[in-house]
Each structure stands twice: as structure tokens, then as C-alpha cells.
Amino acid sequence: MTEHTLTVAGVAVDTRHWIGGERVASATTFPDVSPVDGATLGGIARGTAAEAHAAVAAAKAAFPGWAATPRARRARILHAIADGVEKRLEDLAIVETCDNGALLRSHRRGVMPRVAHNFRFFADWLLTLGHDDFDTRGHINHVSWDPAGPCVLITPWNAPLMLATWKVAPALAAGDTVVLKPAEWSPLTASLLADIAAEAGLPAGVLNVVQGYGSEIGDALTSHPDVRRISFTGSVPTARRIAASAAANLTPLSLELGGKSPLLVFADADLDLAVDLAVEQYDNAGQVCLAATRILVEETAAEEFTRRFTEKASALRQGDPRDESTDIGPNIHERQLEKIDGFVRRAVAAGARVVLGGHRGDGHYYAPTLLTDVAQDSEIVQEEVFGPVLTLQTFSTEDEAVRLANDTRFGLAATLATGDAERAARVTERLVAGTVWVNCFFVRDLRAPFGGSRHSGVGREGGTWSFDFYCDLKNTVTAP
Ligand code: NAD
Numbered sequence: 328m329t330e331h332t333l334t335v336a337g338v339a340v341d342t343r344h345w346i347g348g349e350r351v352a353s354a355t356t357f358p359d360v361s362p363v364d365g366a367t368l369g370g371i372a373r374g375t376a377a378e379a380h381a382a383v384a385a386a387k388a389a390f391p392g393w394a395a396t397p398r399a400r401r402a403r404i405l406h407a408i409a410d411g412v413e414k415r416l417e418d419l420a421i422v423e424t425c426d427n428g429a430l431l432r433s434h435r436r437g438v439m440p441r442v443a444h445n446f447r448f449f450a451d452w453l454l455t456l457g458h459d460d461f462d463t464r465g466h467i468n469h470v471s472w473d474p475a476g477p478c479v480l481i482t483p484w485n486a487p488l489m490l491a492t493w494k495v496a497p498a499l500a501a502g503d504t505v506v507l508k509p510a511e512w513s514p515l516t517a518s519l520l521a522d523i524a525a526e527a528g529l530p531a532g533v534l535n536v537v538q539g540y541g542s543e544i545g546d547a548l549t550s551h552p553d554v555r556r557i558s559f560t561g562s563v564p565t566a567r568r569i570a571a572s573a574a575a576n577l578t579p580l581s582l583e584l585g586g587k588s589p590l591l592v593f594a595d596a597d598l599d600l601a602v603d604l605a606v607e608q609y610d611n612a613g614q615v616c617l618a619a620t621r622i623l624v625e626e627t628a629a630e631e632f633t634r635r636f637t638e639k640a641s642a643l644r645q646g647d648p649r650d651e652s653t654d655i656g657p658n659i660h661e662r663q664l665e666k667i668d669g670f671v672r673r674a675v676a677a678g679a680r681v682v683l684g685g686h687r688g689d690g691h692y693y694a695p696t697l698l699t700d701v702a703q704d705s706e707i708v709q710e711e712v713f714g715p716v717l718t719l720q721t722f723s724t725e726d727e728a729v730r731l732a733n734d735t736r737f738g739l740a741a742t743l744a745t746g747d748a749e750r751a752a753r754v755t756e757r758l759v760a761g762t763v764w765v766n767c768f769f770v771r772d773l774r775a776p777f778g779g780s781r782h783s784g785v786g787r788e789g790g791t792w793s794f795d796f797y798c799d800l801k802n803t804v805t806a807p
Pocket of ligand 1: 485
């Protein structure tokens with residue numbers, strides 16, 4: 328134990344950066360506060376441009392060696408990282424829960440196993456990437472997937488390790504080296520990942536972790552000329568800054584941004600299923616980019632849907648995310664809570680009716696909220712709240728449902744509840760969304776493309792699409 332270690336539920340976490348295979352401190356720290364009870368967990372290295380540049384230099388130095396490492400060996404090391412994640416699953420789960428407030432039971436059973444799967448999946452997918460050959464008048468075209476170089480990966484706090492490894496795993500598999508910048512509100516599991524990767528035999532400098540405020544070190548990372556890819560998950564305003572900063576070097580960007588996704592409930596739907604899907608949108612206290620926060624219900628089913636929804640949502644247990652019986656935990660930060668409450672107050676002032684919740688609870692908790700009587704062009708319908716706040720509107724025709732669903736600047740996802748397969752096909756075709764779920768929600772297969780349309784993002788990741796982004800594709804033409 329050193330002055331640079333903090334302990335969370337008995338688990339020691341190094342609070343420094345991880346650069347070139349070594350722990351590096353900063354002159355100052357910033358406080359990491361747990362949303363569970365508001366306690367300060369400790370001080371985290373407050374990175375500066377100097378550490379950001381050192382991390383990029385380390386990634387650059389490690390790149391030739393890692394890029395030249397045979398695919399099969401890279402894949403073996405990624406599987407060893409997955410083994411390490413599985414071995415430390417309990418540690419990762421409790422640390423993440425204390426750090427970002429999401430449910431311990433989902434971290435244990437869903438999220439952390441999925442983190443390991445991220446590494447296994449991309450390790451295996453790497454081995455399936457073909458080197459296509461084809462003939463042009465006797466000349467042989469040979470297409471290869473070359474590693475691109477150092478990548479900067481910037482992630483948010485709502486699913487920290489899940490979203491980090493969704494980028495780290497394919498980047499490493501592709502033969503790239505990485506500088507990971509986790510969100511300042513949830514910095515801890517990235518530090519544990521650095522330990523796990525080192526133990527798994529990942530060479531020094533291949534994965535680097537820089538801690539700190541995005542506003543202070545972001546530009547140093549994203550404007551760096553040695554960076555070959557930037558993958559960012561977060562908000563639209565930050566994406567704009569990153570795109571402007573990356574423009575100087577024309578660094579390729581992958582952007583996974585916010586959403587305001589619809590849940591369309593048709594009168595022919597299994598209403599209990601539709602209600603379950605709607606209540607699920609409170610998961611992670613509403614801090615899910617994909618959440619279908621705009622419920623659109625066919626007029627004739629609206630009254631019964633609202634009755635059943637209110638009954639079910641009222642039974643949700645809100646409280647300590649470490650308890651097995653808790654359904655909804657806290658929101659991440661006081662600033663986020665003020666933001667959520669501001670959205671609700673302004674909506675009510677503009678005429679919205681509160682059917683459920685509509686207020687803060689103790690500490691970092693916000694009551695699950697449903698608002699009706701909201702105008703399509705109002706702030707609460709158009710802007711991402713990123714809290715447990717849903718709106719309900721009605722429609723009378725399929726055309727109107729599609730029009731309302733698409734009337735947003737976002738296009739991340741959409742969910743449909745209907746008992747009519749032909750209707751599902753018709754409506755799906757007309758929706759603008761990166762992912763459409765029909766009579767289900769949040770089923771994610773890593774082989775599928777993932778990303779958003781409009782302001783929800785630029786590009787797609789997942790399966791071959793990830794390698795498309797993290798590789799430099801090369802076509803070599805050889806004369807007969
Ligand atoms: P945010 O944009 O505030 O921060 C995200 C990350 O960017 C953090 O690590 C932050 O430190 C960093 N950052 C801040 N300023 C920066 C700068 N100038 N340069 C470089 N990096 C900078 O977002 P957030 O509040 O942490 O996350 C919530 C948002 O993320 C929501 O909009 C949510 O919808 C979105 N999100 C999207 C997906 C997706 O897959 N589409 C997944 C999860 C979250």
C-alpha cells in the first residue's frame with residue numbers, strides 16, 4: 328500500500344496513470360466521489376498535457392513491436408486478459424459499483440462477464456479476418472488489414488469498463504497501441520485493467536491509461552499528430568470539440584454519442600411485454616445512451632398501458648446498488664442530479680403532467696419519473712436527460728408514430744412493441760436508428776454493427792466494422 332493507492336471495499340486501486348508499463352504520478356490529484364453515499368474514495372492523478380504526451384510517446388514507441396506480433400500471439404494475450412478479468416470479477420464488480428453507482432448484481436452477472444467477452448470476441452474475430460485475393464487481368468490484388476498506430480480512446484462514466492474494453496479489445500487485436508482516457512467521475516476500473524493487462528503479458532506501452540479532466544488533457548490527446556485513431560463515447564458537445572481538435576491532423580474518428588430513442592407501443596402489442604420494456608428504461612438510473620426515453624403509445628391502448636406501467640414502475644426498489652434487491656441505484660454526481668431536476672422542473676413549468684416521481688430522493692437518488700402532456704418540440708422531448716425520466720405521448724396512426732419517432736436530431740436506437748410482424752417490418756424500414764429492437768430491448772451481439780445516425784454518432788463499431796476502423800486497409804496489386 329502506498330500513498331498512491333486507495334482501497335474500495337477491500338480492493339486496492341492505484342490512483343496514478345499507467346504509462347509505458349510504469350505507474351506515473353501527477354503533481355496534483357482530483358477527488359473521486361462515490362455516488363452510493365457521497366463519500367470521497369480518494370484522490371486520482373490529475374493529468375496534464377505532459378502526461379498525455381508521455382502516454383502517446385509510449386504508445387508510439389510500443390507500436391512497431393506490437394504491430395509485428397503475430398496475430399495468434401496477440402489473440403492469446405487478449406484471451407489471457409479475459410482470464411484475468413474473470414479471475415478478478417468480484418473486485419471489478421464492487422469497485423465499479425462504488426465508483427459509478429450501477430447495480431452490483433448487474434456488474435457481477437452481466438457487465439463484467441461481458442468485459443471478458445469483449446476481449447475473447449475480438450481475439451477470435453481477428454483470426455477470422457481474411458486476406459482477400461482477387462485477379463485483375465492476371466494481376467493479383469491482395470487486401471490486408473494493417474495495424475494503424477497509436478489510438479486515443481475516450482470513454483464516459485455510465486458503463487466505464489464495458490465501454491472502455493469495447494474499444495480497447497478491438498484496437499489491441501488490430502495491432503494498434505492505446506491511450507485510454509476514462510471519465511473523471513469513474514476512473515478506477517481502468518486502473519485495474521492496466522494491472523490485469525500487464526499480468527497477462529501485454530508488453531509495456533501497448534496499453535496506457537491517463538487519468539484526469541477531459542477539459543484539461545483532452546486537447547493534448549486529440550490534437551496529437553502521432554495519434555492515428557480517436558474513438559470517443561460521450562456527449563455531443565464534447566464530440567464537437569474533439570472533432571475540431573482532430574481536424575488539424577485529419578485523424579479518423581469514431582463517435583458514439585447520445586440518444587433520445589423512442590419506444591413505439593402499438594395497440595396490437597402484448598401490453599405486459601410493452602410495459603416490461605418501458606420499465607426497463609429506468610435501468611442504470613436512466614443513464615443508458617440507448618434508453619428509449621420517449622414512449623409513444625397508440626391512443627386506444629394509452630390508458631391501460633399507463634395504468635399497468637405506473638403499477639409496475641411504482642414497485643421498483645430504489646436504494647443502495649450493492650443490495651441484491653435494489654432495482655435502481657443512484658445517479659452519478661450532484662451536477663448530473665441538478666441537470667435532471669432542471670429538465671423536469673422546466674417541463675412541468677411548460678405544462679407537463681407528472682404521472683410518477685418528478686423529484687429528487689435522498690443523496691444522489693432521483694425518483695423514477697414519467698411525464699405526459701408534453702409537446703413534441705419541447706426541451707424534454709428533444710434533449711437527452713440521462714436520468715430516470717421518461718415521457719409518454721400518444722399517436723393514432725402508423726404514419727404519426729413514425730413521424731414522432733423520427734422527429735429528433737438523434738438516431739441511436741428505437742424499440743417497437745407490436746403483435747403484427749408486417750407492421751414491424753414496415754415501421755422498422757422507415758425509422759432512423761442505428762439499432763431497432765422488435766419486441767425486445769438491449770440484446771447486443773458483438774458481430775452486429777453498433778453506432779448512431781444523425782447526432783448520435785459517426786461510424787459503426789462491432790465485428791468487422793471495428794477492424795475497419797482500427798486498421799489501415801491496404802490493397803497490393805502484383806503483376807503476373
Ligand atoms: P462527456 O462528453 O461529458 O465525457 C465523456 C468523456 O470525454 C470523459 O472521459 C471526459 O473526460 C472526456 N472529455 C471531456 N471534455 C473533453 C475534451 N475537450 N477533449 C477530450 N475528451 C474530453 O460525456 P459523459 O457525460 O461522460 O457521458 C454521457 C454521454 O455519453 C451521454 O450523452 C450518453 O448518451 C453518451 N453515451 C453514448 C454511448 C454510445 O454508445 N452511443 C454509450 C454511453 C454513453
